[in-house]
Amino acid sequence: MENTLDGNAAAGTLQAIFPFEMTLVQATCTGCGTTNPIGATAAYMHGMGMVVRCPVCDTALIRVAHVKGRYFLDMRGVRVLQISAEA
């Protein structure tokens, strides 16, 4: 079952991987070139993991799977990730 949520729901998983406040991280889409905070993206949760999509053009920005204690991140939809190093 596909469950449409948003980048806020993806944040828990992303923040288990990265030590940053991930909803405020800015992602530039390879599809349309727009830059949006992860918190404003659309996230789709599957049994296998999740897909974070561009809110403008729907390109898959980040795919995350968690299998046998290992995270797999496919980030080919992200051209640039901007992370604030200050909380």
Next chain:
Amino acid sequence: MERTALPGRLSWQLGEVVATQQETVRTKSITLALPTWRGHQAGQHMDVRLTAQDGYQAERSYSIASPPEEEHRLTLTVERLDDGEVSPYLTEELRVGDQLELRGPIGGYFVWEAQMGGPLLLVAGGSGIVPLMAMLRHRAAVGSTVPTRLLYSSRSDADIIYRDELDRLDGTDQMLEVVYTLTRAQPPGWTGYHRRIDTDMLREVAWPSDQYPQMYICGPTPFVETAAASLVTLGHEPGRVKTERFGPTGEA
């Protein structure tokens, strides 16, 4: 040089249920005490993880309903989904004294703090009221006078979560206005809105775009998309409209 600490990677911890409260037939508030809690901001959420005896795990996100000012404990309000994997357990089985695996607080995007100012527009569909209630409770706790309007869509009178508290806040705070719309059933003599949120309703309730309000919408995905598109139609910048969607849990 002093540096603000990064949030750091999230890890799971065990919280203990210290109180529960039935809010409506379908929703329940669960108050937890956590061993390490560094506080939260209004609008943030927690992930909850249940593990079955065979090792199967299910995770869900639930918004925090309590304000940051209530220290050392936090309250989640959970809506029961009949075919859900997690919410029936949380709303029906969980008891005071039980332990629950959680991680958080999560999210720095969908948050409001009094110093961010306003005017403030909150738009809630169904249990989408929960993170917005944390904002209203925070606003009340710090004595903020930021002009605030809440537009809250529910199916019926009995589905309005936090009804008494919202009416009390609305009645005592001159700078707060609470507007309900009941989409499916209205009590006799109801004079409020009785349809789903649309552009006309938001034109009447929302602050005009030239006042540059802070806007937060939370509810089921179609509800959030309709409300956000309407606010943009009314001239608000898309970047000022912050949204939090949850999965298809029925209409608000």
